[in-house]
Amino acid sequence: MVDAPRFRHFAGIDWSGAVGERQKGIRVALCTNGNSAPALVRPKHIWSRAEVLDWIMHDLPPDTLVGLDLGTALPFFDRSGYFPEWTQSPPDARALWALVDRICAGDPHLSATSFVDHPDASRHFRRHGGRVGDLFPPGRGRWRLAEHAQAALGLSPVSNLNLVGAAQVGKSSLTGMRMLHRLSGAIPIWPFDRDPGHGSVVLEIYTTLAAREAGVRAGRSKLRDTAALNDALAGLGSEPVPDDGTIDDHSSDALLSAAWLRVAAARPELWHPSALTPEVARIEGWTFGAP
Template identity: 65%
Template sequence: MAIDWSGAAGERHRGIALAMAQPGDGAPELVRPGHRWSRGEVLDWLLDELPADSLVGLDLGMSLPFADAGAFFPGWIESPADARALWALVDRICADDPHLGVSSFVDHPEASAYFRRHGGREGAGFGANGKPGGRGRFRRTEHAQERMGCRPYSNFNLIGAAQVGKGSLSGMRVLHRLGGALPVWPVDPLPAAGSVVVEIYTSLAAIAAGRSAGRSKMRDHAALNAALAVLGSMPVAAGGPIDDHRSDALLTAAWLRRAASSPQLWMPAGLAEIAQTEGWTFGAT
């Protein structure tokens, strides 16, 4: 399973897409094609309809930088000790935000000091190494993504078309509300059997399919099917344009099907030190 995610305001989002690739080499398929998902519906689907023994990739940051400063929010007394406590904090502060939104967290008097927000508002804690400005703080997995040719954004950045901060924070609410019903690797150990959730970055799937990070978005079925062929997958039986949310989900589902059996992807260097705090992006090496 691959889930392209959205942190946009509102209830239902064109930017959310779910795709499934069954064992074998068959074409990946969209779940409820044409449906405009809400974040709450995705949570319910994961809890109630997820097929057994599924590897589920969520396209969002499961945590915030920790290792660089020894804390998520240095100097704030409520700074959580690990990722699960971070998810609980975000969900608690945003309890009254509808549709699993996160406005209350990004505007929180203390938490907002660590984010770059619209209107030129940059908190004193946004910059790396305690310095203002720049690209912000990054997790170790995001440094690994950069070494692979990607250009990740800090999860503390909330502005720009490519920002991932709001989507990551809303995703943390979902991870918290899973309530342990699904293990989340590597915050939780990889189970010997059953389903598991991982963080994905769809550009990594595109790179594995022979595209560069700068050309990761596919907006027609011909480009999508060419990439699927590189991954050993049958083509999607459609032609013409497709939005990049659905093509990202379809390609990444096919990539996950193949990558899941690669032991090295489950054992990135230095993981033990940060597994419960920063987590990791499956496929980053």
Template identity: 65%
Template sequence: MSRPPDADRFAHFAAIDWSGAAGERHAGIAVALCSNGTSAPRLVRPGHRWSRQELLHWLSDDLPPDTIVGMDLGMSLPFADVGAFFPGWPDSPPDARALWAMIDALAADDAHLSVGSVVDHPVVSRYFRRHGGRLGDRFGTAPRGRFRLTELAQARHGCRPYSNFNLVGAAQVGKSSLTGMRVLHRLGRHLSVWPFDPLPATGSVVLEIYTTIAAMAAGRSPGASKMRDHAALNAALAQLGSAPVPGHGAIADHASDALLTAAWLRRAATDTALWQPEGLASVRETEGWTFGAR
């Protein structure tokens, strides 16, 4: 079992609000960073419209040393419920890293690290709910789709997670997750990815986050997790012991999600229980876990 880091092990804490939308550059991607202590988190390249390829380069080449990076996406698909990502398909990958490799290979010709070829693959598409009322015959019998153990843990504590096999609706996370898997595969072993890899003794680590968990830790309810003005954001940051971010008036919720979650990671990283949640051992290599889900 991976051990929690020492309180002073990490020097920086980054949160990435991700997007699986079509196109090259995305207003929905935001990156926030803070350091040890209580200083305010800050946006990385404020006002910039990130591409997924740029984020890959930032993680590979520009990440500050000893950083915990939280990415707001699902790093894998459900596996434990039926013993496979794609039950009944002989080519179903055996673990998460093999899944990432498969997704990236199927989408090799898709520009901007998108996943249209995965979504429309003649076999894989049968497991997804897609736009236009297209429900795959292997989506499952549950109305909301299949869930990972970590998503069931989220639900027990008041969150309303969505299945990564669901690609429909404003709150769906399926395409974000699939595009994120392409990035994770291309990172290779350049960065450790928890919990699929053990926590490294030195260097940085990438992990999965759910920004609603950070908002709840800051005193907000799941239904009011989005903060669209500086006053609400700074009130939440104060609950986490963080200095306020400068500014007044409106702020995009993608930016506020990233800023608040970076500050939450700084505090949560020293919580031993969050690195050793019940149920993790059985899905460490397949489904993974959302940091902060208990």
């Protein structure tokens, strides 16, 4: 069990899987214990994925709980494999991260284009241009057990194998796996690693879940004005951020997620979801906050 009070800092990271070095969709926010307002890290900076990795590895404040808005693995248990019919389909999440990183070794900026277009992997994806792999099932696509838990909360998760649409998180997840592969062994990644009881921990979050728990109504989770963000922060017991009027939704997602982690980390049941067995933890991972 994680001793939540030991965390002194909480970071929310809105990630991006888009092509290119620097992404306006990447935002990093940080808050401390107590109720002080979260703040953006390097607020005027346009981050690259490599810079976020470097920040986590070298500049992370002590004892930080880091929430990444991406999927840390792909569906497995519904079909007894990540990529059925592919002989290289890996047995667990760490092997999946390594596979994605190996195939994408020539892709710059921690991008994952080579994996998206790989002839065996692409059979399982829904891609742009109406390209749907022959092993991508009709309808909503495949879900992990964590996505089923999200749906049980009334949320609307999207398959990590879907790479199309504003709500898709597939590309973010694949690029994030390249970062996780590099973080593996350097910092504990929940629930794949046991918590050592000290230091920092990285985990997967779903920003819509944070917004819902902050009192934001369904369908309004993308906050684009400071007043709405501060109303949500107040729902989490946080002081407001400076009222600058409009704010982009990537920044508000990161700020709200940091404040939500500060509250959620103290709830023991969130560290022990009923469906999170050791096997599930090793293979599919979990979304922190899903029951």
